[in-house]
Amino acid sequence: MPKFEFTAISPKGQSKGQLEARSRREAFAQIEKQGLQPIELHLVGGEGGSASNSAPAPLGNAKLNAAQLVLFTEELSELLEAGMQLEQALRVIEQHQEGGSLRAVAGDLRQRIREGASLATALRALGKSFDELYCSLVSIGEMSGALDDVLRRQAQYLVAMRELRAKVLSSLAYPAFLSAAGLLLVVVFMTVLVPQLNSLLVRTGGELPLITRVLMGTSDFTIKWGWLVALIVFGGGFAGWAATREGEPRRWRDKTILHAPLIGQVISARFLAQFCQSLATLVVNGIPLLGGLQILSTATANTHLREALTQAATRVADGAPLSKALSKAGFFPSRVIDMIVIGEQTGRLGPALEKAARRYDQELSTRISRITSLIQPVIIVVMALLVGAVAFSMVSGIFQTISSLRM
Numbered sequence: 286m287p288k289f290e291f292t293a294i295s296p297k298g299q300s301k302g303q304l305e306a307r308s309r310r311e312a313f314a315q316i317e318k319q320g321l322q323p324i325e326l327h328l329v330g331g332e333g334g335s336a337s338n339s340a341p342a343p344l345g346n347a348k349l350n351a352a353q354l355v356l357f358t359e360e361l362s363e364l365l366e367a368g369m370q371l372e373q374a375l376r377v378i379e380q381h382q383e384g385g386s387l388r389a390v391a392g393d394l395r396q397r398i399r400e401g402a403s404l405a406t407a408l409r410a411l412g413k414s415f416d417e418l419y420c421s422l423v424s425i426g427e428m429s430g431a432l433d434d435v436l437r438r439q440a441q442y443l444v445a446m447r448e449l450r451a452k453v454l455s456s457l458a459y460p461a462f463l464s465a466a467g468l469l470l471v472v473v474f475m476t477v478l479v480p481q482l483n484s485l486l487v488r489t490g491g492e493l494p495l496i497t498r499v500l501m502g503t504s505d506f507t508i509k510w511g512w513l514v515a516l517i518v519f520g521g522g523f524a525g526w527a528a529t530r531e532g533e534p535r536r537w538r539d540k541t542i543l544h545a546p547l548i549g550q551v552i553s554a555r556f557l558a559q560f561c562q563s564l565a566t567l568v569v570n571g572i573p574l575l576g577g578l579q580i581l582s583t584a585t586a587n588t589h590l591r592e593a594l595t596q597a598a599t600r601v602a603d604g605a606p607l608s609k610a611l612s613k614a615g616f617f618p619s620r621v622i623d624m625i626v627i628g629e630q631t632g633r634l635g636p637a638l639e640k641a642a643r644r645y646d647q648e649l650s651t652r653i654s655r656i657t658s659l660i661q662p663v664i665i666v667v668m669a670l671l672v673g674a675v676a677f678s679m680v681s682g683i684f685q686t687i688s689s690l691r692m
Contacts, residue, residue: 290329293321303329349414353387355443362436371432372398390414403427417580418563425571435570442566446559449646453555453653460660467668472507474675479504486682497682500675540589543616547656554652556590557621558645565638574634575601590616607634620644 286305289312293300300321306312349357357378364374372395379391390411397407405424408415419439426435483501486493493501529538543549560581567577575598582594593614600610608625611617621641628637 288329290327291316293319348411349386349390351443351447354414355440355447357387357390358436358440358443362433362440365433365436371404386414404432416584418567418584421572421576421580422566422570438566438570442562445562449555449558449649452650453551457653457657460657460664463661463664463668467664467671470668471671471675472511474672475504475507476511479675479679480508482679482682486686494678494681494685496674496678497685500678500682536588536592539587543587543589547659550652551649551656552587554645554649556585556587557617558642558649560594561621561638561642561645565635565642568638569635574607578607593617 288303288305290303293316304312304315306315360378361374364377375391375395379388394407404427405420408420408423422435422439426432479500529535543553563581564577578594578598578601582591582598585591585594593616597610597614606629608622608629612622624637624641628634
């Protein structure tokens with residue numbers, strides 16, 4: 286009989302083990318009977334079966350973008366709610382799409398479902414499109430028989446997270462455009478207009494003011510060595526990024542970013558809003574608190590925040606309440622802790638986390654608005670001073686030349 290190796294989430298955390306079953310479907314049924322939430326299932330060998338008969342077929346490299354992921358989740362939820370079976374719903378999605386990644390993903394998932402895999406396991410095989418949070422919620426929906434409802438809530442969550450990311454990017458787009466336009470304007474002045482003025486003033490043979498000579502020297506340096514300066518800046522930035530990709534330098538970089546002026550506040554507020562909303566989604570859909578913390582710690586890119594969540598998960602596993610575990614982690618503000626305490630006392634942790642998420646979403650909007658309103662006038666003033674200094678030095682040189690000609 287084929288032997289399978291599995292990884293699952295229990296109320297006490299992740300567990301691994303092996304079992305024997307005639308098929309993948311039977312293996313999943315055995316895991317679920319043990320009260321576990323399966324994450325991975327692999328065929329490791331055994332009598333009476335072969336990898337070709339039991340292992341899932343290879344998948345393509347299709348990947349869904351954010352909009353396609355929301356569309357897939359909403360459509361699958363609506364089809365299941367209408368009474369369709371899972372395989373039939375996937376077939377409808379596959380047939381409705383004229384081509385592209387969504388059609389390929391639906392086809393790959395349907396093939397794995399036909400081979401006996403659960404939807405959650407089939408989604409994990411497409412890790413490029415579906416993260417652990419998504420797959421864990423689907424697994425809970427399959428075990429509870431409320432997959433359509435779970436998918437509907439997940440679609441709402443995905444829309445909220447996409448709007449959160451779009452809010453940050455759109456708010457910082459205009460300041461970035463102003464900075465790029467101002468820098469381009471200065472480069473044009475230094476490499477085109479100033480050299481032409483320089484050739485005109487040199488012919489007069491008169492002595493130029495100090496500010497004009499500084500401008501001419503800066504222009505010459507920019508033309509001759511500007512490429513080298515740009516290379517050093519970009520090369521140094523890339524080297525610094527490469528040196529802090531892992532280990533202690535990575536932790537130092539991630540922690541420093543969180544404490545950086547202005548931008549650190551935006552990153553912190555965005556993490557808190559996303560953390561509260563994600564944990565609320567997991568808790569409301571029935572995932573154990575410890576498993577939810579482990580999922581979120583794995584999905585967190587910032588190593589400093591990941592360590593804080595890992596420490597909190599360890600304390601929760603030892604029996605500490607979530608509020609106390611997060612309080613000792615050292616990053617989470619008292620407002621979040623107070624909301625969690627209220628949720629724990631009232632037995633409504635999910636709604637309390639959702640309320641905290643809405644509060645930090647509003648705070649994120651406020652902080653972005655403040656930064657945007659501060660950055661824009663600063664950039665305009667800096668650009669005005671630079672352009673004014675260049676214009677003043679050019680006009681001073683012209684007047685000095687005219688005065689020397691009259692004499």
